[in-house]
Amino acid sequence: MSERRQASLLALPALAVFVLFSVVPLLAVARYATWRWSGTSEPVGVGAANLVRLLRDDALWQSLGTTVTFALIAMPTFIALSLVIALAIEGLRVERFVKALLFAPGLVTVGGSAIAWYLLYNPDFGVLVELTGVRLPWTTQPAAALAYVIAFTLWQQTGYGVLVVSAALKGVPREVKEAARIDGAHERDVRRFIVVPLLRPTLAFLTIVGTVLALQSYTAVYLLTRGGPFGSTRVLGYYVFETAFERFELGYGAALTLFVLLVTLVVAVLQARVLVERSARGARA
């Protein structure tokens, strides 16, 4: 047996896990989408009924809107904050401290983070309302609830963004910056015309990470608002979970999963196209 053959065998355990728990579920979900099935009941085939229901499901379109709103607010804020903070602390004595602090929420386990926010911002008996009387309206007002989930997500993730941008900043060659300074460029212009353009690939990377995070934000929704009030924070992933495992309609949940996978695919393709076009333009310039 050749060495290459022998080496290939070493991939088999991982391959078996991928096939059983990713590839098969990914393909089989299309079949489950034709079922009426509560999870414990015997599945009953209902043909395309679930797919037809998708088109008429107002809650689904509301949920898609919520997800898009969430992403359009959270992602630019995430990228802007990562960039601004990384630039602001670069080379300062507090750099290490700020990075450690901002990264700290990532070290508190997610359930613990939800507890921390609950203790602080709960409008009925949270610390904020007890101490200052400021009652955050996130349990009753839809817009405030969405803002609350976005704030929590940014709280968790900004440290990661800052670390990524900061690592990239250290990769900007000093000579380039110095050459610009010698040519009489202001510090501000060095940043704007030299440093930030060089960070473009990093920012593109963060955009992709941010999109995945936006589509995955349903854990935060589950922990904080459970989709409420009035479905205002029910992002797509959470809607799938709620349908399948709180209302026990797993067949329709499978149809929703198909829909979310389709959305993910479209977004990924669009993003890839934009990024490729941009880098091609950058290469020409």
Add this chain to the structure above:
Amino acid sequence: MRLITAAVCVFVALPLAWLLYAAFIPAEALIAANIATFGVTLENFAALRGTGLWRAMGVSVLASGLAVAGQLAFGLGAAYAIRNGARLLGLVLLLMAIPSELLLVPLYRQLQTLSLIDTLGALVVPFLASPLIVFLLLQALRRLPWELIEAARLDGASEGVIVARVVAPVLRPEMVAAAVLAFAAHWNLVLYPRVMTTESLWTVQVFLTDLLRTRSFEWGLLGAAALVASAPILILYVVFEKRIIATFEAGFRS
């Protein structure tokens, strides 16, 4: 820019500071609604006995530990195979783009078919391999001088032995960083364990969300539970901080 940075720092620090504080305040201070009492107590931690937290910690440590061990062993094998020409990179990249929690519904059926629902296996088996870990280890393998492998082959070592005895020790730093990452990711799963298991197999996250629902008024207890549940990740991070940051920066500088 500095103002924004300062504001964000305060915003990030507040919940963390309060969590630390709440975990150590005496219960009487809360009953008297006297938040400004300065008192430090460990009674909140003592009160955790009998809540089921320690059992959940045990389940989580076991499940996350086993999953990470599998991800490293299987991941290293797969990365080595790809490095030697096995055509699997496409699949790995595709799977990296699909979050496993998105597949809750079909996974539920798959676990049912394999009789894994509500077993420890449900928390471990599907996580024995991770595309992200394969990818990270492959990156590390690409930086490895290939003469090392060829020398071992000349000595007549089999491929399995080469991976275990030659590659694994050299890649130790990257494997440690990958392990911490993998552990935190598995430890932080919320919806998956909530769906696939019942109370006797609750992980720490499921326990915490339930505690928040049933004992919402007990600040001290909640704070203490959150801290205990975060301890494993904190410890891993503190012990391996330099390793993680170095691997992280090496990955992004280029």
